[in-house]
Each structure stands twice: as structure tokens, then as C-alpha cells.
Amino acid sequence: MSLLKAAETLNERMIDAAEDFKFAMQMAVRAAMKKQNIKQRELAALVGCSPSNISQLLSYEANPRAESVAKILAALDEDFAFACESLNGKEVLDHIKGDVDLLEKIERKNRRIGDLKSQLNDWKFELSVHDLPPMKLSRGQAKAQARKIQYAGNDNFNFVDTDQAQAA
Amino acid sequence: MSTLVEIVKGKYATVLATKKVEKDLKKIGRGDRRSIKRLQNHMEHYAKHGPDLLDGDDQFKYEDRVNMGLGDGQTVKVYVFKGPNHLRVYGCLDNDGRVSLCGSTRVKQKNKAIQGDLEKAAKEFGKYVSGELS
Numbered sequence: 001m002s003l004l005k006a007a008e009t010l011n012e013r014m015i016d017a018a019e020d021f022k023f024a025m026q027m028a029v030r031a032a033m034k035k036q037n038i039k040q041r042e043l044a045a046l047v048g049c050s051p052s053n054i055s056q057l058l059s060y061e062a063n064p065r066a067e068s069v070a071k072i073l074a075a076l077d078e079d080f081a082f083a084c085e086s087l088n089g090k091e092v093l094d095h096i097k098g099d100v101d102l103l104e105k106i107e108r109k110n111r112r113i114g115d116l117k118s119q120l121n122d123w124k125f126e127l128s129v130h131d132l133p134p135m136k137l138s139r140g141q142a143k144a145q146a147r148k149i150q151y152a153g154n155d156n157f158n159f160v161d162t163d164q165a166q167a168a
Numbered sequence: 169m170s171t172l173v174e175i176v177k178g179k180y181a182t183v184l185a186t187k188k189v190e191k192d193l194k195k196i197g198r199g200d201r202r203s204i205k206r207l208q209n210h211m212e213h214y215a216k217h218g219p220d221l222l223d224g225d226d227q228f229k230y231e232d233r234v235n236m237g238l239g240d241g242q243t244v245k246v247y248v249f250k251g252p253n254h255l256r257v258y259g260c261l262d263n264d265g266r267v268s269l270c271g272s273t274r275v276k277q278k279n280k281a282i283q284g285d286l287e288k289a290a291k292e293f294g295k296y297v298s299g300e301l302s
Contacts, residue, residue: 003175003193003208004201012201019205027213030221060206060226060252098178098216 025069026058032076046075171301172269176208178215181261185270186292186301189257192273196255207251214249214268226250231258234286236294244293246286254278258285260293269296 007013033043040058044051049068057064057072073080085093095102173190175183185193197204210227222228227250233243249257249270258281259270271292272285295301 003190003204004197005194015201016205019202019209023206023209023213027221030223034221058223058226 022062025064026062028078028080029058029069029072029076032073032078035078036076038076043072043075047072172296175270176212176215178212178217180218181215181266181268183211183215183259183268183270184296185257185259189270189273193257196275200253203252203255207249207255207257210249210251211268218265231281232286234290236297237287237291238294238298242294244290246289248281256281256285258289260289269293269301 004016007016033040038046040054041051044054047054053068054072056062057068083093083096091100091102091105094100171187172184173187175185175190177183193204193207210222213222214228219228224230229248229250231246231248234246236242236244244260246258246260247268249259251257254276256274256276257270258272258274259268261268269289269292271289274282274285276282292301
């Protein structure tokens with residue numbers, strides 16, 4: 001449950017988007033600082049700005065230029081990218097937001113494909129004359145047609161002459 | 169009857185609140201959406217990633233150890249989720265921090281915590297521990 005009702009007006013959507021974007025940027029900088037074990041003062045020296053600029057960037061009132069954020073993340077040796085739904089797709093965006101674990105989803109799909117492949121080896125496809133599409137063919141021609149379906153060297157397909165089997 | 173509301177659930181923790189806290193925050197949100205959105209982002213981050221990256225001055229902080237009011241002298245650590253404009257939501261964590269129960273809220277004029285708010289949050293947590301709240 002959310003503390004806020006879903007954004008209905010354009011103004012509400014803009015407020016939410018601005019806050020989410022700003023918060024994500026700030027947490028990215030904080031995470032990079034923690035990874036590099038670097039303090040705000042040291043980062044300011046690295047980027048070439050005053051410590052109060054860094055402090056302001058991480059505060060609630062922050063409204064930094066995109067260029068400043070990029071420079072700071074680059075100074076922290078952080079690889080980063082901007083993503084949006086139109087360009088990168090919803091799943092990538094959900095993954096970045098943490099709503100969907102994309103890697104886990106891919107792994108799950110790969111496991112499913114692996115399972116299907118292993119099942120495929122166990123399957124036997126049996127064809128009979130009656131399974132063939134209705135064509136005006138003689139019995140011999142129909143059998144020949146059915147055999148064409150048997151791929152060369154593929155044991156999964158087997159032609160069964162049900163009439164002969166029943167007669168036997 | 170359920171008297172707690174789940175605000176956000178993540179890999180790391182679940183943030184719960186009493187209905188009173190939820191009502192108060194929703195009321196503030198109707199007039200100041202930006203502050204509540206920011207506060208909610210702090211809670212969501214805590215629920216997804218834990219408290220490591222949250223800043224003590226602006227976002228999430230340990231306040232004090234306060235009596236739970238169960239009559240046996242048990243105390244609990246009270247934490248605060250901070251929002252802009254001195255918006256504060258006080259809550260307690262269960263033993264490993266996987267559940268955060270928000271028990272009181274306040275929009276203050278000064279940065280210093282009001283002891284009554286901490287005690288209220290601790291007492292609500294006491295009720296949760298004793299099973300009065302679910």
C-alpha cells in the first residue's frame with residue numbers, strides 16, 4: 001500500500017517523477033562513494049568543487065545539472081547509464097527500479113528452455129496415413145509422402161501404417 | 169481485525185504502520201505530495217536495500233532506546249524515517265531489522281526528537297510484540 005494515491009494530474013506525475021529521479025541519482029552517488037570509501041570532502045577535491053556543492057547535491061533541495069552528476073559519477077569511477085521505457089523497454093526499467101529481477105527472470109526462462117529441449121529428446125512423433133492432409137493420392141503415394149516427413153537421421157519421427165497394423 | 173498497514177515490502181524488510189500513522193501521512197500528502205513522496209522513497213529504499221546507504225541527517229536514524237510499556241521493563245530501539253520540512257515517522261525494528269513498525273509521526277519545528285513520540289512508537293511496538301496489533 002502506498003502512502004499516496006496514484007498520481008492523477010500532470011502536476012502530480014511530474015512531482016513523483018522528479019522526486020524518484022532525484023532520489024535515484026542521490027542513492028547512486030552515495031553507493032559509489034561507499035564503494036570507493038570516499039568522503040564528501042575528498043569527492044569535492046576530486047571533482048574540483050566545494051564540499052558544500054556535494055552536500056547540496058545530496059540534500060532534499062538538490063537540483064543539480066546533469067553534467068555535474070555525470071562528472072561526479074565519472075570521478076568516482078562509476079559505470080552508469082540513463083534508461084527510459086521508450087528506449088530500453090519496460091522490463092529493463094523495472095529491473096533498474098528493483099521491481100523485477102531481470103537476471104533471475106532470464107535464468108528462469110533459460111531453465112525452462114533447457115527443460116523443453118531435454119523433453120524433446122524423449123518425445124516420439126508417430127504419423128499414420130490418416131494423419132496426412134486429405135489429398136487424392138494412391139495408398140502408395142500417401143506412404144511415400146509420409147516418409148518424406150521423416151527427417152534424415154531423425155529418430156523422433158516414425159511412420160506407422162495403421163491399416164497394416166490393424167490387419168496384423 | 170488487522171490494525172497494521174503494510175506500507176512497503178522489499179527483499180530486505182517490510183515497513184508496517186499503524187492506521188493512525190497511515191491516516192496522518194495521507195493527510196499531509198494531500199497538501200504536500202513532495203514531502204510524502206520523498207519519505208516514501210526512504211522507506212522503499214530501506215525495504216529493498218536496508219539502512220546502509222541512508223543518511224542519518226536526512227533520511228533514517230537511530231534515536232533512542234525506550235521502554236515498550238509491557239510492564240517488565242523491556243526496552244526497544246526507536247528509529248526515525250526523516251522527510252523534508254521536519255517530517256518525522258518514528259518506528260521500531262524487530263530483532264534483525266526485517267520488520268519496521270512505524271508507530272508515531274510528527275511535523276516538528278526543531279530537529280530535536282520529542283520524547284513522547286519515541287515512547288508512543290515504542291508502546292505501539294510493544295503491542296505488536298504482545299500480539300495486540302496484527
